[in-house]
Amino acid sequence: MINRFAKISLIILGYLIILSAVANIFDADLGWHLRCGRDTFASAFPYLDTYTYSYYGQPWTNHEWGGDVLFWAIYSMFGYFTLPILVAACVWFTLLGAIKIFFGQLSMAGIIAGIVGAGAVSYLLAPRLAFIVPALLVCLLFTLEKKKYLFLWPMIIWLWSALHGSWILGFIIINIYLFGNLASIILQKYFPKFASQYSDWRKKDFTRIIFWQIISAAAVCLNPYGWKIWQEVGQYLSPQYFKLVVNEWLPSYVFPIYPWPLVIGAVAAVLLAIAYYKKRATLAQLLLFFAMFFAAWQAKRQAFYLVVVSLPIIALAAETSTEEIKTIFFSEKNINRAKIIIIILATCGCIFALTKIHFTNDIWSDKEFLTQRELPFGAVAFIKTDSNNKKINIFNEFRWGGYLNWSLPNALVYFDGRGTATWRDEYGKTYLQKYREIKMEAGGLKILNSSKADYVLLSRSTSSVYPRPDWLNRMIFGENELQKVFSTDESQLEKMLKISADWKLIYSDNIARVWKKQLVRE
Numbered sequence: 001m002i003n004r005f006a007k008i009s010l011i012i013l014g015y016l017i018i019l020s021a022v023a024n025i026f027d028a029d030l031g032w033h034l035r036c037g038r039d040t041f042a043s044a045f046p047y048l049d050t051y052t053y054s055y056y057g058q059p060w061t062n063h064e065w066g067g068d069v070l071f072w073a074i075y076s077m078f079g080y081f082t083l084p085i086l087v088a089a090c091v092w093f094t095l096l097g098a099i100k101i102f103f104g105q106l107s108m109a110g111i112i113a114g115i116v117g118a119g120a121v122s123y124l125l126a127p128r129l130a131f132i133v134p135a136l137l138v139c140l141l142f143t144l145e146k147k148k149y150l151f152l153w154p155m156i157i158w159l160w161s162a163l164h165g166s167w168i169l170g171f172i173i174i175n176i177y178l179f180g181n182l183a184s185i186i187l188q189k190y191f192p193k194f195a196s197q198y199s200d201w202r203k204k205d206f207t208r209i210i211f212w213q214i215i216s217a218a219a220v221c222l223n224p225y226g227w228k229i230w231q232e233v234g235q236y237l238s239p240q241y242f243k244l245v246v247n248e249w250l251p252s253y254v255f256p257i258y259p260w261p262l263v264i265g266a267v268a269a270v271l272l273a274i275a276y277y278k279k280r281a282t283l284a285q286l287l288l289f290f291a292m293f294f295a296a297w298q299a300k301r302q303a304f305y306l307v308v309v310s311l312p313i314i315a316l317a318a319e320t321s322t323e324e325i326k327t328i329f330f331s332e333k334n335i336n337r338a339k340i341i342i343i344i345l346a347t348c349g350c351i352f353a354l355t356k357i358h359f360t361n362d363i364w365s366d367k368e369f370l371t372q373r374e375l376p377f378g379a380v381a382f383i384k385t386d387s388n389n390k391k392i393n394i395f396n397e398f399r400w401g402g403y404l405n406w407s408l409p410n411a412l413v414y415f416d417g418r419g420t421a422t423w424r425d426e427y428g429k430t431y432l433q434k435y436r437e438i439k440m441e442a443g444g445l446k447i448l449n450s451s452k453a454d455y456v457l458l459s460r461s462t463s464s465v466y467p468r469p470d471w472l473n474r475m476i477f478g479e480n481e482l483q484k485v486f487s488t489d490e491s492q493l494e495k496m497l498k499i500s501a502d503w504k505l506i507y508s509d510n511i512a513r514v515w516k517k518q519l520v521r522e
Contacts, residue, residue, distance in 0.1 A: 003108075006339040009346035010111040011096070014118055016353035019088040021122035022131075023081070023358045026373050028399055029417045030071075030083075030127060031406030036062060037072025045224040051405050053393040053412035053452050054431065055423055061225045061232040062418070066162025067129035079361030083127040090135040091125060092118070094308055097138035101145055102285070102312030103319070108342070110315035117307045117314075120260035123467075124304055133164045134308060140170055144177045144284075147205060150212045154219040161220045165233045169305075171213065176291055178209050180284025187283070196276055196283040235422050241433045242420045247466070248301040255477050255485055256466055261303035265293050268310035271317050289313075364407060376400060376512035379457055380407045383514060386506065387411075387454075395453040397512075398435055404457075414453065438493060445496035456503065456515040458494060 036046055046062060049055045062068065074082050095114040100106050125131060139156050143149045153174075160167040184199040221227050243249045252262060272289055275281040289309050296306035360366050370377045376397075383394070393412045396404055401416025415423075415435045423431040438444040439458075448456070469482055477485075490498075497503045497515050507514035 002336055002339045002343075006108055006342045006346070007106070007111060009343045009350070010108060010115065011092075013346045013349045013353065014095075014111065014115045015088060015092045016350050016357070017115060017122070018091050018118050018125060019084060020353050020356040021118075021125040022088045022091070022127055023084040024356070025126040026363065026370065026375065027126040027128045027402075028375065029402040031402040031404065032416055032418060033064065033068045033071050033129070033402070034075055035405050035409070036065070037068035037070070038076070040065070040069055041072060047224075049418075051413065051418075052401075052415060054414050054434075055419060056412065058423075060418060060423065061228045063161075063165040063225075063229055063232045064129055064163065065224060066159070067132070067164055070163065071129070080363040081359060081361050087125070087127050087131045090132045094134040094138050095311060097135070098141065098308045099312045099315045101138065101142050103315045107315070107319050108339075109318040110311075113311050113315040113318055117264065117311045120264055121304050121307050123258055124301065129164045130166065130301075131304070133160050133166055134304065136160045136163075137169065137173070137305075137308070140173060144174065147201070150208055153212045153216045157216040158219040158222060161229060162223060165236060167220065168233050168237065171217070172291070173288065174209065174213055176287050177284045178206065180282065180287045182206070184283040195279075196286065197279045197281060199282065199284075232422055240421050241430050243299070245432070245436065246420065249299050252297050252300050252303065255482070256469065256473055257476060258300065258303065259472060261296060261307050264310045264314065265296065265306045268313040269293065271313045275313070275316075371511060374459070374461070374511055375403055376457060376459075378509045379507055379512035379514050380404070382507045383408065383411070383455060383457070386516070392454045393452045394455045394457050395438070395448055395451070396457050397459045398432070400457070400459075414451075439491050441492060444493045445500060448493065449502060454517050456493075456497060458491065458513055460508075460511055460513060461488065 032051065035051070039046060045065060047059060049058050049060050071083060074086065092114070095117050096106060096111065099110045099114060103110055136156050136159060140153070143152060143156075157167055157170045160170055181199045181201040184196055185201065187195040188198065220229060223229055225232075252258070268289065272281055272286060276283075276286050292302070292306045292309045295302040358369060360369065363369070367377050380403075383392075387410070389410050391410055391412075392408075393414075394404065394408070395414045396416075398415055398417075401413050404411060404413050405416055415431050419431050421430070421432075425431070425434065438447050466485060469477070474482065494513070497505070502518055503515040504518050505513060506516045
């Protein structure tokens with residue numbers, strides 16, 4: 001009974017820790033997700049863009065169409081806070097589910113490992129669709145590890161593809177297992193010294209894997225955009241401009257460095273190598289882990305998946321060590337006392353975590369919360385009054401595009417997160433690159449003047465997307481390099497707007513500046 005209470009208290013603690021992280025981060029893209037979901041309910045799927053003035057009327061493929069519908073349905077019925085509740089549940093299910101699949105049980109050591117993993121990726125967690133779909137990844141891993149229920153793949157991957165563009169990862173993982181088991185059989189036959197744990201895959205298993213993978217690939221096309229979903233998501237895999245400038249897509253060794261997922265991954269790598277040498281891990285598991293490690297090294301946003309595949313390894317090592325320590329040093333009576341202490345500490349942790357959760361069901365009116373997260377709450381309120389809620393066009397700070405999509409429904413923005421990788425002009429240049437050229441290069445004002453913009457809304461800080469550097473980042477990058485990152489210098493566009501007779505600064509606060517066009521648009 002004590003053991004059960006200890007586990008339950010730890011599970012509740014882990015969930016509340018995750019919820020406190022999710023509820024305290026605002027995802028600016030949530031605005032366009034909710035708007036797309038609402039518009040889908042009200043009319044039809046958005047085949048053409050109607051939220052920007054730069055791309056207006058052009059075809060676009062919403063590879064998260066199902067997720068937008070889901071988020072809007074939940075938001076409209078139950079309010080905003082239900083979204084963090086759902087996302088936190090999916091994250092915690094993913095972490096514990098991965099431990100259960102690979103470790104085989106959910107011990108206290110495993111749950112504690114899950115809590116440690118949750119803390120390591122807390123900086124990433126937000127009410128985003130990206131953190132709902134890993135629960136489906138766990139379901140896929142279960143079928144691969146157990147080598148059964150493969151007929152569920154079309155449903156799992158179709159649902160994944162409707163919710164978020166990361167569904168391509170499902171096929172990558174399937175083929176890692178396919179290649180890993182094929183290579184393992186070859187090694188067992190010809191190079192037994194290098195072989196891993198014995199692979200029990202047979203010819204019929206490979207046939208089933210290929211068959212259900214083909215069916216799943218076809219199922220992905222069952223969506224409002226058909227095969228274009230494949231084309232849309234495929235572009236994210238190739239080298240793209242956004243991977244050079246968008247923080248979450250930058251490599252993990254670029255500022256800011258978040259060390260804990262990499263530390264967990266490094267420890268897991270050593271333990272997994274030992275397990276492979278002792279034939280306690282399969283080649284497919286080894287390949288899966290290092291694929292996730294490489295992905296996390298190449299892009300910060302993939303650190304979550306690295307932690308997911310690392311935790312079962314950490315949990316196994318922790319459980320083995322704990323059992324050895326208990327056998328040598330603890331009696332049954334002392335073990336029960338230790339569990340009671342765990343229950344007390346977990347309960348105190350739950351109470352503390354509850355005090356850190358930001359409860360709100362009306363996120364868009366939460367001025368203090370939004371301004372603390374560098375969102376232009378005051379500037380938006382001013383523009384609404386100044387424009388008298390008329391139809392207007394805004395050249396916007398890119399990271400605010402989704403927020404403006406919702407907060408200023410009568411406005412068309414220049415650009416938002418929907419087209420980060422795939423929207424291109426007639427010359428093949430991405431709209432993200434065009435946006436940065438207007439903002440950063442000498443000829444930007446000329447391009448802006450020739451556009452349909454009525455207002456310009458820009459951030460006061462060029463570095464507000466970054467957290468303040470901790471001791472590790474200060475040590476690695478040095479003060480001179482960090483001064484460049486946190487420079488308060490104005491962008492080239494702002495400098496030109498200051499001396500332009502065509503634009504007037506009409507609003508300024510600690511977060512944003514607003515300029516208004518003075519010439520009457522023809």
